[in-house]
Amino acid sequence: MKVAYLGPEGTFSEEAAIQYFNEDEVEYFMYDTIPDVIEAVGEYRVDKAIVPLENTIEGTINMTIDSLISFDKLLIEGEYTLPVSLHLLANKDTYLSEIKEVWSISPILTQCRKYIKKRSVKSLQYDSSASAATTLKNSERTDVAAIGSRSLANILSLNIIDWNIQDNLDNETRFIIISNNIITEIDSMKTMFVITPGKDQSGVLSSILNVFTALAINLSWIESRPTARKLGVYRFFLEANSNCSTMTIERAVTILETLGHEVRIIGRYNAFESKSMKSHDI
Numbered sequence: 001m002k003v004a005y006l007g008p009e010g011t012f013s014e015e016a017a018i019q020y021f022n023e024d025e026v027e028y029f030m031y032d033t034i035p036d037v038i039e040a041v042g043e044y045r046v047d048k049a050i051v052p053l054e055n056t057i058e059g060t061i062n063m064t065i066d067s068l069i070s071f072d073k074l075l076i077e078g079e080y081t082l083p084v085s086l087h088l089l090a091n092k093d094t095y096l097s098e099i100k101e102v103w104s105i106s107p108i109l110t111q112c113r114k115y116i117k118k119r120s121v122k123s124l125q126y127d128s129s130a131s132a133a134t135t136l137k138n139s140e141r142t143d144v145a146a147i148g149s150r151s152l153a154n155i156l157s158l159n160i161i162d163w164n165i166q167d168n169l170d171n172e173t174r175f176i177i178i179s180n181n182i183i184t185e186i187d188s189m190k191t192m193f194v195i196t197p198g199k200d201q202s203g204v205l206s207s208i209l210n211v212f213t214a215l216a217i218n219l220s221w222i223e224s225r226p227t228a229r230k231l232g233v234y235r236f237f238l239e240a241n242s243n244c245s246t247m248t249i250e251r252a253v254t255i256l257e258t259l260g261h262e263v264r265i266i267g268r269y270n271a272f273e274s275k276s277m278k279s280h281d282i
């Protein structure tokens with residue numbers, strides 16, 4: 001089985017992939033950006049991909065849902081939550097007091113917003129924590145630090161000059177596993193709906209939510225994203241908790257379609273959590 005994730009070596013995505021798949025017959029493929037990872041599975045170059053969907057501090061990773069929805073056949077088939085502890089990684093002979101800039105992927109910079117503000121340092125975006133740290137290593141600069149994991153520091157032999165700098169110590173990221181497979185029924189699954197309202201009219205979101213309330217479907221996540229067709233026109237992502245039957249889901253789809261909305265189910269899946277340390281690194 002071929003699995004894609006965000007590289008290079010040492011990203012959180014790699015950690016999530018190795019923990020989730022934990023199988024011998026997996027062949028891993030690293031891509032430089034999250035949209036490239038999703039494209040690899042969308043274009044059948046790999047069987048599956050694992051990408052970040054949501055983080056405790058940052059919220060939704062927009063580049064993931066925007067890329068996911070651009071492929072008609074992609075489905076979510078699993079979910080995996082990983083604790084995310086962020087550290088300041090630096091070349092040798094670097095002193096914390098001399099850091100003027102920090103580098104990482106944008107969701108990580110947001111997860112450390114308070115720290116960056118407190119230290120009054122500039123921030124620069126890269127495609128991943130590992131590409132930021134690799135560029136730092138090659139530059140040999142001592143006035144810059146990268147933000148990433150403890151294992152990334154080990155892989156590149158960088159020093160950790162400040163620990164657990166994320167805004168919330170109990171920071172976690174929820175990854176999704178995506179593929180072109182058809183939905184297979186298993187017990188206690190979550191369901192992800194994508195609903196594009198038929199008409200742009202007042203009360204459209206509440207009319208959608210009323211359907212879920214009437215059918216007693218408990219929602220665990222809701223997100224709106226622009227359709228990119230016209231300013232102010234959105235589509236809604238709604239994730240139903242694992243407590244409803246296939247029949248209830250089908251009933252919701254029928255009612256929503258009768259109301260004139262376009263409905264896609266982009267996954268029925270179970271959630272798993274990392275067994276590694278829940279709280280921050282020590």
Ligand SMILES: O=C(O)C(=O)C[C@]1(C(=O)O)C=C[C@@H](O)C=C1
Nearest residue numbers: 011012013052105107128129173
């Ligand atoms: O840059 C990395 O190390 C990644 O795997 C990406 C990513 C993200 O974009 O959210 C994944 C999980 C963490 O939230 C931090 C970074």
